[in-house]
Amino acid sequence: MKYSIILPVYNEQENLTSLFTRVNKVLQSLKKEYEIIFVNDGSHDKTKEILEDLHKKNNNIKVINFSRNFGHQTAVTAGLDFASGDAVAILDADLQDPPEILPKFFAKLNEGYEVVYAIRKKRKENIFKRVSYSLFYKILHMIASVDIPLDSGDFCVLSQRMVKTINSFPERNRFIRGLRSWAGFKQIGLEYDRDKRLAGTSKYGLKKLFKLAFDGIFSFSFIPLQIMFVLGSTSLFLSIIGIFWAIYMKFFTTAYNRVPGFATTTILIMFVGGLQLFSIGIMGEYLRRVYDEVKQRPQYIIESKIGF
Template sequence: MTPRPSGPVLLSLVLPCFNEQGVIARTHQTILASLGSLPDVELEIVYVDDGSGDDTPKILAGLAASDSRVRVVCLSRNFGHQAAVTAGLDHARGHAVAVLDADLQDPPGVVLEMLQAWRQGFDVVYAVRTKRKETAWKRAAYSAFYRMLSRLAHVDIPCDSGDFSLMDRAVVQRLKELPERNRFVRGLRAWVGFRQTGVVYERQARQGGESHYSFWKLVRLALDGLFNFSTLPLTAVFVMGLFISAVSSLAVLGLILFKLTGASIMGHTAQDLPGYTSVTLAIFFFGGVQLASLGLIGEYVGRIYMEVKGRPPYLVREVMNGEARPAGEKAR
């Protein structure tokens, strides 16, 4: 692996924001203290306001007015975290682009380690969480999700790595060329390949406000990761159907032989078995299997429907210290 040549580097930081008025000013000061005076590094900070309902846009406007390194992308409404990350990548201009949360759970100082690995020749440097200062149920849910996804997905998505990462300009451009509207950025980042490595860090507690990922939003994110990068659920339904058909055929054959031979089991003959019980159980069982199968297929069909409509993943209302670009357009 060939190290990158030394020289001035434009480093872009992408921070999606949603109702972060209690922490965003502190986040900005922490970024400047950690990364604002690096030698041979020009800093660009891209804040993406994802339709906040508090004073986050006003605070970001003040930062943009006082610091030319700040670019603020205001979306027309709340499109979700993954769409906000996508908008930030579309508007970032750096040779290297880092994505991190705006609540200081992702320490900006870790970007220094990522930048060093990037200079060594890696194209993607993702952060791997060794500890999470969150509730026990969230830690357990995240752990189960990442391990399930690593087993089921058709790409190698590193365990315990989220969107916190640094990517080379070439990788960002490849991500922007992908046509998906319903995005799972960490999965797409793994799918594009290139030379990747990880750095470990301890994820901090939120420094202000409350988490915007409710239980159901986490479930939705997990489903996005599973259905966007795996067809194994469809295969599992097919295999289950074959298995049930085989077992049912054997059961019918056994019942026929039971009746023809007049054999008894534990003193009971075929005439002693009430027919409606087995029929009722069979109806409930196969009805449940069919509904689950239809729901699973419907999830994939619904996602195809959303993609076919071709709507952009986000719409921009305003850009401060820059100009708006349609989703996927090259940064200049």
């Protein structure tokens, strides 16, 4: 069996040497043919130079350099496009996912599973991130049209069959863990404790986290559209009741003329206006994805490759 390790990196110069040392040690212990694919996602630090030096020392290292930053999920996609191993592992470069547990994942793959994904038991991150991630995964699990396991990230091992299946999907707004679940086949999760980042700072800012969340929700659920329909129907129902109430107050009571109605009118206008903007925003998210697909631009552009 040949092993492929995909490592998307973005401004990770502090971690690269330790990352390679630990991953390479694990793979050498397996005594099988292997490749380590670094996908440099448009880094601005010395990541590119360090990867070139590592390749000179070990020809099992392969490097893909993007022309600019295309995003983590796109970097993983590129790694899957070029991975040739029978077992393909995806890890983050910050060493929060310990490579030392990879042999357990490979062993499960040998039992006939097509996907072995990691389930995070504990996160050693700040409370804001822990709460945000927990809330996101629970919401996604609840509304997604496929069963996406709770607390499972991109850290996983895939069979070459699954890799080819995911590579056949043409969509551009990629959410790998969702595509992995949508594809089906025999899958199993293994629990592990997620470590702290070894060095440097997280490259997933608030904007990127929101994009990842939106890609997950809008790519694998129609619930937002259904919520929009329910809210619109409720608003219509309440407005019909309001019409009958106004007719009754006008013609059958004397209280109507004593109430100016300015506050009620303002509240109704703000409610309906907010509901319309909210609905337009949801439709815009789906439409934006359709627009991305119609343009048919490549998912990424490669500046250079090393070792292929």
